[in-house]
Amino acid sequence: xxxxxxxxxxxxxxxxxxxxxxxxxxxxxxxxxxxxxxxxxxxxxxxxxxxxxxxxxxxxxxxxxxxxxxxxxxxxxxxxxxxxxxxxxxxxxxxxxxxxxxxxxxxxxxxxxxxxxxxxxxxxxxxxxxx
Amino acid sequence: xxxxxxxxxxxxxxxxxxxxxxxxxxxxxxxxxxxxxxxxxxxxxxxxxxxxxxxxxxxxxxxxxxxxxxxxxxxxxxxxxxxxxxxxxxxxxxxxxxxxxxxxxxxxxxxxxxxxxxxxxxxxxxxxxxxxxxxxxxxxxxxxxxxxxxxxxxxxxxxxxxxxxxxxxxxxxxxxxxxxxxxxxxxxxxxxxxxxxxxxxxxxxxxxxxxxxxxxxxxxxxxxxxxxxxxxxxxxxxxxxxxxxxxxxxxxx
Numbered sequence: 001x002x003x004x005x006x007x008x009x010x011x012x013x014x015x016x017x018x019x020x021x022x023x024x025x026x027x028x029x030x031x032x033x034x035x036x037x038x039x040x041x042x043x044x045x046x047x048x049x050x051x052x053x054x055x056x057x058x059x060x061x062x063x064x065x066x067x068x069x070x071x072x073x074x075x076x077x078x079x080x081x082x083x084x085x086x087x088x089x090x091x092x093x094x095x096x097x098x099x100x101x102x103x104x105x106x107x108x109x110x111x112x113x114x115x116x117x118x119x120x121x122x123x124x125x126x127x128x129x130x131x
Numbered sequence: 132x133x134x135x136x137x138x139x140x141x142x143x144x145x146x147x148x149x150x151x152x153x154x155x156x157x158x159x160x161x162x163x164x165x166x167x168x169x170x171x172x173x174x175x176x177x178x179x180x181x182x183x184x185x186x187x188x189x190x191x192x193x194x195x196x197x198x199x200x201x202x203x204x205x206x207x208x209x210x211x212x213x214x215x216x217x218x219x220x221x222x223x224x225x226x227x228x229x230x231x232x233x234x235x236x237x238x239x240x241x242x243x244x245x246x247x248x249x250x251x252x253x254x255x256x257x258x259x260x261x262x263x264x265x266x267x268x269x270x271x272x273x274x275x276x277x278x279x280x281x282x283x284x285x286x287x288x289x290x291x292x293x294x295x296x297x298x299x300x301x302x303x304x305x306x307x308x309x310x311x312x313x314x315x316x317x318x319x320x321x322x323x324x325x326x327x328x329x330x331x332x333x334x335x336x337x338x339x340x341x342x343x344x345x346x347x348x349x350x351x352x353x354x355x356x357x358x359x360x361x362x363x364x365x366x367x368x369x370x371x372x373x374x375x376x377x378x379x380x381x382x383x384x
Contacts, residue, residue: 025196025200026199026200026202026342027199027200029196032196033192033193033196034192036191036192036208036209037189037192037193037319040185040188040189040191040192041185041189067195067196067199068195068199068203068204068205069195069199069204069205069206069207069208069210072206072207072210073207073208073209073210075210076209076210094207098204100170100171100204100239100241101171101204101206101239102239103238103239104206104211104214104238104239107214108210108214
């Protein structure tokens with residue numbers, strides 16, 4: 001009897017270990033965390049971060065779940081690249097999927113508009129000086 | 132290659148042992164946590180008490196995943212870091228000592244997670260290297276500013292823990308392994324593990340968030356049992372808050 005319950009316990013312990021070990025992710029993260037780490041270590045890894053992030057987003061849209069924050073992370077990289085329209089599109093996607101992000105997304109969307117305006121002015125100014 | 136594999140197994144064992152110990156700890160008080168019921172979490176730049184200048188940046192890359200997987204909305208860490216830098220909030224010590232409700236309002240965040248990197252070191256000991264990471268997590272309400280969850284998590288790793296071959300050859304092998312660890316310490320895998328343990332700890336980890344299937348199961352029922360027991364049974368009828376745990380109450384024998 002004692003032996004039996006001991007066995008039961010042992011089996012449960014093994015099962016628990018297996019379950020914890022096999023716990024799968026809710027979302028499809030791809031290599032986002034590793035890529036971000038590589039980028040912080042070496043800024044030349046930025047392209048890899050951006051390329052892989054887009055790949056992860058596309059994969060997650062098709063056969064998984066897009067994790068919180070990833071649309072916005074990608075949008076921010078686009079914004080730094082000066083691709084304002086694309087950036088806004090991803091900020092909107094983040095907002096739609098995660099309403100919790102609304103306030104921050106609205107703020108960065110406003111920033112893209114200001115940045116874009118500044119860029120246009122700069123271009124105009126340089127065009128005028130050329131003339 | 133074989134050695135690297137052993138390293139992984141050992142790290143796994145150490146972590147299993149640590150996780151197993153968690154169950155013996157006393158249960159944390161979740162009253163305020165339940166009341167505040169946060170859904171979104173803003174992680175700000177960690178305060179660095181270690182000598183590794185890069186530690187806060189590196190830490191940031193490891194924290195979003197475990198918290199999101201626990202069921203919360205986690206604000207994009209790289210975007211937030213850059214926005215805060217641009218807004219003149221790049222000093223982590225200053226940010227940590229300022230009013231959480233200001234950040235809560237600014238970002239629309241239910242909660243703010245402040246992390247202190249207490250240890251991030253790799254030390255040479257006789258024929259071995261001990262790598263240690265210690266983090267203190269403090270979660271404050273973005274609405275009231277109150278601290279509703281905190282935890283300190285320590286993780287240690289030494290590559291030669293498992294013994295290994297004896298004699299001179301064994302000693303040399305150990306020294307080589309230790310030197311490899313010293314040159315490139317396992318900070319990131321260890322930090323990821325420390326976060327996972329802290330977030331998921333049975334008795335004092337984070338509660339499952341709104342995107343988790345375990346949200347408001349278990350923990351919540353226990354508390355409302357007492358609430359409901361103090362009232363009379365029919366009171367649940369005219370309850371307008373409509374919280375699921377109110378109806379989940381079952382008489383305990």
